[in-house]
Amino acid sequence: MVPDDRRVGLLFGRDVVSADGADLGRIHDVRLRADGPVLPGFGPALRIEGVVVGRGSLASRLGFDRADITGPWPISVFGKRAARRARFLPWETLRVLDDVVTTTRTRAEIDRPDA
Amino acid sequence: MNAQVPSVLDAGYALLDRQILDSNDEALGKVDDLEIAYDHLGRPYVVAILCGPGASGPRLGDRLGAWVVAVWRRLHHAVDPDPARIPMHVVERIDSAVHLSVGADATATRALHDWALEHIVSRIPGADHGA
Numbered sequence: 508m509v510p511d512d513r514r515v516g517l518l519f520g521r522d523v524v525s526a527d528g529a530d531l532g533r534i535h536d537v538r539l540r541a542d543g544p545v546l547p548g549f550g551p552a553l554r555i556e557g558v559v560v561g562r563g564s565l566a567s568r569l570g571f572d573r574a575d576i577t578g579p580w581p582i583s584v585f586g587k588r589a590a591r592r593a594r595f596l597p598w599e600t601l602r603v604l605d606d607v608v609t610t611t612r613t614r615a616e617i618d619r620p621d622a
Numbered sequence: 623m624n625a626q627v628p629s630v631l632d633a634g635y636a637l638l639d640r641q642i643l644d645s646n647d648e649a650l651g652k653v654d655d656l657e658i659a660y661d662h663l664g665r666p667y668v669v670a671i672l673c674g675p676g677a678s679g680p681r682l683g684d685r686l687g688a689w690v691v692a693v694w695r696r697l698h699h700a701v702d703p704d705p706a707r708i709p710m711h712v713v714e715r716i717d718s719a720v721h722l723s724v725g726a727d728a729t730a731t732r733a734l735h736d737w738a739l740e741h742i743v744s745r746i747p748g749a750d751h752g753a
Contacts, residue, residue, distance in 0.1 A: 514657065514680065517680060519634060520683075540630050541630070548723075550627075552669070553668040553710075555667065
């Protein structure tokens with residue numbers, strides 16, 4: 508069997524905790540960037556760049572928390588609200604444990620990444 | 623030639639559960655999970671698409687997921703089966719679906735489908751009347 512730590516799908520829904528112990532919500536998505544090692548016949552592999560975390564919401568579950576979802580307006584409003592609450596965490600800041608994912612960043616650093 | 627894939631994509635939104643089409647545009651199944659490997663810096667990258675109940679079961683989790691995997695293992699001819707695996711080098715394009723550069727015969731994605739066709743569907747009275 509493919510080990511659990513080699514399956515992207517098993518990251519989804521995991522709880523994420525900040526360095527100062529704050530509950531950041533759950534992993535909603537895993538961001539891939541095509542800049543990994545070159546795979547013959549494919550090109551640069553899709554590397555895991557990080558994860559998108561946030562509070563659970565119906566809009567997120569249905570995939571409406573995206574910039575390219577423009578309507579109908581109730582969905583758009585709820586989706587944009589969910590998108591504002593979502594946070595991106597780079598992979599190198601994460602530590603995947605059995606029952607939870609931790610990040611080396613504090614809640615304040617995550618909420619104000621430029622601070 | 624490199625595959626045509628977006629430079630950045632969210633796995634859950636743009637890849638998981640997408641339809642997989644072979645080189646003849648025949649549907650092979652859906653992307654149920656992605657297998658990763660780690661580079662020399664310990665950074666994970668996708669090496670294969672996993673599909674079938676052996677891949678979707680663990681994602682479902684809880685009792686339902688365990689039950690799906692148990693049934694799949696019971697029906698599988700191998701003692702310790704792995705999920706159907708499609709290496710990334712046969713992925714030609716990713717858009718609203720995942721397009722492969724090879725035909726269905728070159729993948730193991732239809733093993734359960736073929737088994738069910740031979741052992742279950744073909745034994746149903748009237749099965750040979752199908753189109």
